[in-house]
Structures are given as structure tokens and as C-alpha cells.
Amino acid sequence: MNQSKRKTRGVIEKTLAEITGALEQTLFAEELARQPGLLQALDARAKLLGAFALLIAISAAQNLVVIAALYALTLPVAIASRVPLGFFLKRVWVLMPFFTGIVALPALFSPFTPGAPLITLIDLASPRVYLAITYPGVITAAFLLMRVGASVSIAVLLILTTRWATLLHALRVLRVPQAFVLILGMTYRYIYVLLHAVNNLFLARTSRVVGRVSGADNRRWVAASMGALFAKSYALSDDVYLAMLSRGFRGEARAMDAIAWRARDGVWLAVFVVIAVIAIWLGK
Amino acid sequence: MMDQNDTPIFELDHITYAYNNQIALNDVSLTVRAGERIAILGANGSGKSTLLKILDALYFATRGTARAFGEPLTEDALQDEARAFAFRRRVGLVFQDPDVQLFSPTVWDEVTFAPLHLGLAQNEVIERAEWAMDLLNITKLRDRAPHRLSGGEKKKVALASVLALRPEVWLLDEPTASLDPRSTSRLLDFIDELTREGKTIITATHDLDIVEEIADRVVMFCEDHAITGDGGARAMLSNRERLIECNLIHAHRHRHDATGEEHIHHHLHAAPHEHEH
Numbered sequence: 001m002n003q004s005k006r007k008t009r010g011v012i013e014k015t016l017a018e019i020t021g022a023l024e025q026t027l028f029a030e031e032l033a034r035q036p037g038l039l040q041a042l043d044a045r046a047k048l049l050g051a052f053a054l055l056i057a058i059s060a061a062q063n064l065v066v067i068a069a070l071y072a073l074t075l076p077v078a079i080a081s082r083v084p085l086g087f088f089l090k091r092v093w094v095l096m097p098f099f100t101g102i103v104a105l106p107a108l109f110s111p112f113t114p115g116a117p118l119i120t121l122i123d124l125a126s127p128r129v130y131l132a133i134t135y136p137g138v139i140t141a142a143f144l145l146m147r148v149g150a151s152v153s154i155a156v157l158l159i160l161t162t163r164w165a166t167l168l169h170a171l172r173v174l175r176v177p178q179a180f181v182l183i184l185g186m187t188y189r190y191i192y193v194l195l196h197a198v199n200n201l202f203l204a205r206t207s208r209v210v211g212r213v214s215g216a217d218n219r220r221w222v223a224a225s226m227g228a229l230f231a232k233s234y235a236l237s238d239d240v241y242l243a244m245l246s247r248g249f250r251g252e253a254r255a256m257d258a259i260a261w262r263a264r265d266g267v268w269l270a271v272f273v274v275i276a277v278i279a280i281w282l283g284k
Numbered sequence: 285m286m287d288q289n290d291t292p293i294f295e296l297d298h299i300t301y302a303y304n305n306q307i308a309l310n311d312v313s314l315t316v317r318a319g320e321r322i323a324i325l326g327a328n329g330s331g332k333s334t335l336l337k338i339l340d341a342l343y344f345a346t347r348g349t350a351r352a353f354g355e356p357l358t359e360d361a362l363q364d365e366a367r368a369f370a371f372r373r374r375v376g377l378v379f380q381d382p383d384v385q386l387f388s389p390t391v392w393d394e395v396t397f398a399p400l401h402l403g404l405a406q407n408e409v410i411e412r413a414e415w416a417m418d419l420l421n422i423t424k425l426r427d428r429a430p431h432r433l434s435g436g437e438k439k440k441v442a443l444a445s446v447l448a449l450r451p452e453v454w455l456l457d458e459p460t461a462s463l464d465p466r467s468t469s470r471l472l473d474f475i476d477e478l479t480r481e482g483k484t485i486i487t488a489t490h491d492l493d494i495v496e497e498i499a500d501r502v503v504m505f506c507e508d509h510a511i512t513g514d515g516g517a518r519a520m521l522s523n524r525e526r527l528i529e530c531n532l533i534h535a536h537r538h539r540h541d542a543t544g545e546e547h548i549h550h551h552l553h554a555a556p557h558e559h560e561h
Binding site: 163165185188193236242245254 | 369372384396409
């Protein structure tokens with residue numbers, strides 16, 4: 001019982017630490033996007049289109065070595081863009097096993113991917129039960145993990161080296177519907193306000209709690225806080241809409257004209273596209 | 285500075301506004317003329333912010349009639365884009381919470397939002413935004429995200445986002461809320477500048493210390509969401525009974541300044557409601 005109490009108290013403290021961590025990480029990302037580096041110097045449109053071409057190549061390539069080579073290319077680019085390598089690798093590969101790994105896991109086994117066994121786990125004659133990790137299974141799982149790893153690396157590089165506002169601007173210029181870009185921008189903007197609100201709720205709670213609180217009480221409090229936060233965000237959305245109306249918004253978002261496109265951006269976009277085309281050709 | 289035909293800027297005639305069956309404004313009548321500086325005084329929840337939103341045509345009266353610049357101020361009237369744009373170019377509202385007002389990804393996007401959405405030409409949008417940011421000394425914040433700014437900086441960006449419109453009428457909701465003394469002082473300087481330009485300034489506040497600096501006229505709200513007094517700032521502020529009644533000062537701890545003595549005053553009373561000074 002005591003142990004469970006300690007555990008639930010830990011959950012609140014852990015959430016606090018995670019919120020602070022998330023805020024710090026985005027601060028770090030924004031700082032990184034301001035550093036002078038290879039990708040930082042490029043126009044967001046060139047990066048966005050280049051990333052898109054490479055993502056298509058990763059999905060289309062049927063050769064594991066080609067996909068691995070595309071992934072390997074992201075590493076020197078990350079270094080040239082001043083992205084700390086440890087941070088970059090951790091960000092891509094630490095959470096991957098939990099998400100993609102779970103999806104890829106069944107593919108290893110004979111019932112899902114039949115073929116030559118690599119490791120036989122169960123082989124009974126009567127009743128007939130057979131379970132093995134197969135070669136084709138390992139290759140299928142490796143394809144999935146490698147594709148996701150390479151794609152996430154490219155997306156992470158794009159986000160870490162481009163300021164959020166510039167990225168939104170690039171989306172606007174590339175004719176992504178304005179309403180979509182506006183919603184994306186506002187979502188990101190207000191996540192901060194709500195994260196701060198949650199942080200304050202948790203801090204206020206921590207400051208008033210002495211000793212141990214039962215798991216049931218903690219759950220009740222978390223549920224009540226979720227309700228309070230929902231009410232707060234609902235009221236906030238109402239007020240923000242009024243603030244937009246007050247300054248002329250009538251349901252149609254407008255944007256300023258595009259920024260100038262430089263020759264260097266064109267060259268780099270061409271480089272990305274050529275790499276993507278070669279990868280698709282080699283990986284046929 | 286009076287409107288050309290001396291037409292009032294706002295005319296509210298017996299306005300009532302209810303939200304979810306709760307009365308937020310109760311039978312309010314008010315006339316505002318060009319160049320007036322008015323403080324809407326009242327405790328929290330007395331209806332000040334609601335009144336500003338009615339004046340900015342964000343809320344529409346449940347009962348009663350409202351006119352702005354001689355034209356009806358109704359939801360139907362503002363369906364017409366040209367009329368809505370004409371109204372919004374003339375009236376600017378600065379919200380109390382800058383996090384509500386600053387919804388754009390960067391300071392630049394924020395300051396250009398109003399001129400851009402009110403149909404100004406792009407070169408004029410840029411010219412106005414640069415002018416407003418320069419005036420408020422926030423040019424260096426141009427590419428920053430509003431959520432990363434300090435409270436004082438956020439308030440400046442909120443002011444610049446309205447200033448870029450160059451409105452004739454400024455509606456300010458609790459402008460000094462959560463500002464440090466230096467930012468408050470800068471804000472008062474800014475309001476002073478608007479006054480010199482002959483703008484109409486309507487400020488909702490419960491900060492008695494700034495009232496005489498920002499307003500010549502005081503409209504006072506009590507907890508019944510109705511106007512209980514309307515008059516010159518000095519006369520209204522010296523009516524202590526009314527200030528106490530409307531929860532703006534406390535009977536046992538308040539400032540004595542009408543007599544020239546300015547001090548925080550504590551006292552106990554022997555008999556109930558005895559307030560001899």
C-alpha cells in the first residue's frame with residue numbers, strides 16, 4: 001500500500017519534470033535553429049521540398065543498403081548543422097523501439113512472415129506447433145525500422161534547423177491551405193500557454209501537499225485538473241477568437257507575400273532531389 | 285477633437301447583456317464623444333470587460349440599442365464586410381491578457397495581422413507595422429515568438445498590434461494588470477501620447493492609482509452590473525461611500541488624497557459603519 005502511495009506521488013513529480021523538460025527542449029530547438037549551420041542557412045522551402053523528395057525516396061527504395069545510405073547521409077549533415085550527434089541519435093532511436101518496434105515485432109515470426117528459419121523457437125511434431133524467427137521476417141522488420149529511422153531523422157533535422165515561424169511561412173508559400181497553417185501555428189503557440197497552466201496546477205498542488213496522499217485522491221485530483229484545464233482552454237479559445245475578430249479576421253486567413261528565393265537554395269534543392277532520384281533508381 | 289458633425293462615437297441606450305441567463309450588463313446607457321478619456325471603474329466581475337466587448341462589436345446586446353459613429357452597432361450591420369472593416373479600422377481593443385491577444389507565431393505576424401486582415405495594401409501593412417514597432421521600441425523583437433517574451437514586452441506587442449491600425453478609438457482592458465512599475469509608467473506615457481493625438485480612450489480598470497492620469501471622466505459600475513455613477517474623475521474618486529459600496533476600496537484601509545494628505549489609513553470603528561475621518 002505504502003509502495004503504491006509512493007508510486008502515485010512519483011507520477012505527479014514525474015509529470016512536472018516532463019513538462020519542464022518539454023519546455024526546455026523546445027527552447028533548445030529554437031536556439032539551434034538560430035545557429036549558423038549548413039541547413040540553417042537554407043530557405044525553409046528548399047528544405048521542406050528536399051525533405052519531401054528524400055522521404056519519397058526512402059519509401060520507394062526496395063534496397064536496405066540504399067535506405068541505410070540515405071540515413072547515413074543525415075549524420076554528416078547534422079554535424080554540419082551543429083546538431084549535437086548524441087542528442088540527434090537519442091531523439092530518433094530511443095523512442096523508436098517502443099512504437100515502430102512493437103509494430104515490427106510480429107513480422108519477425110514465422111506465422112506472419114514464413115520462410116527459412118533463422119532461430120527456431122518451438123518445433124513440435126504432435127501436435128504440430130512451429131514458431132521461428134525467419135530470415136524474411138528479420139529483413140521485413142529491418143526495412144520497417146530503417147525506413148522509419150531514416151524518415152524520422154530527416155524530419156527531426158528539418159524541425160531542429162528551421163524556426164517554427166519560418167516553417168509555417170514555407171508551408172503557406174507552398175500553397176498548403178491557409179486555414180491549416182493558421183491552425184497549426186495556433187496549436188503550437190497555445191501548447192505553451194496550456195503547458196504553463198498545467199505546470200502551475202501541479203506546482204500549486206505540490207506546494208500544498210505534505211506527506212503522502214492516497215492513490216485514489218491523486219487520481220481524483222488529476223481528473224479534476226483535466227476538467228479545469230479543459231474549461232480553461234475552452235474559455236481561452238473563445239477569447240482568442242474574439243481577439244482575432246477584433247483585428248479584422250472574418251474566417252479567411254491572409255498572409256504576406258513570399259520571401260525571395262536565392263540561387264543557393266535552388267542548388268541545394270537540386271542536390272536533395274538528385275540524391276532522392278539516385279536512391280530510387282539504385283533501390284529498384 | 286470632435287467628430288465632424290459632433291456625432292457621438294458610441295451611443296448605448298438601455299443595453300442589457302446576458303450570458304447563459306446571467307446578467308453581465310444591466311440597463312446601461314452611455315454616450316461617448318470623440319476625444320474623451322473615460323475610465324470604466326468597477327470591481328472584478330462588475331461588467332467592465334463585457335462593456336468593452338460590446339463597444340468593440342464582439343458581443344451584441346440582448347436588449348437595448350447600440351450605435352457607433354451614428355450607425356447601428358448590430359450583428360446584422362456588421363455582416364457587411366465594408367462596414368465591418370470601416371468599424372474595425374476605427375476601433376481597437378487591447379485585451380487584458382496578452383496571451384489572448386498574441387496568437388501569431390512571431391511578433392511581426394502579430395503586428396501585421398490587423399492591417400493585413402483589414403484589407404490594406406501590402407506596402408502599407410509593412411510601413412504601418414514597422415512604424416508601430418519603432419514607436420514602441422520593439423523592432424528588435426520582430427522575429428521572436430510572443431510566448432517567449434516577458435510580461436512588459438508582451439504588453440508592448442499587444443499595443444503595437446492595435447497601434448498598427450491607427451484607430452481613433454482605443455479600448456483598453458485592465459492595461460496595468462500584472463505589469464511591473466516601470467512597464468506601468470511606460471504604458472501611462474503611451475496613453476499620454478494617444479491623448480495628445482486626440483484619440484478617444486476608454487479604459488476598464490480597478491486600479492485607482494492610474495485613473496486620474498488616464499481619464500477625465502469616470503463611469504462607475506457596481507456589483508449589480510449597472511452604472512452607479514458617471515462624472516468628472518476627481519469628483520467620482522472623492523466619493524468614498526460609493527467607492528466602498530462598489531468594492532473598489534475597503535472601509536478600513538484606503539488612501540486619503542483628496543485632502544492633500546496621502547497615506548494608507550487603517551482604523552477600527554466602534555459602532556457599525558462609522559467612518560468619520
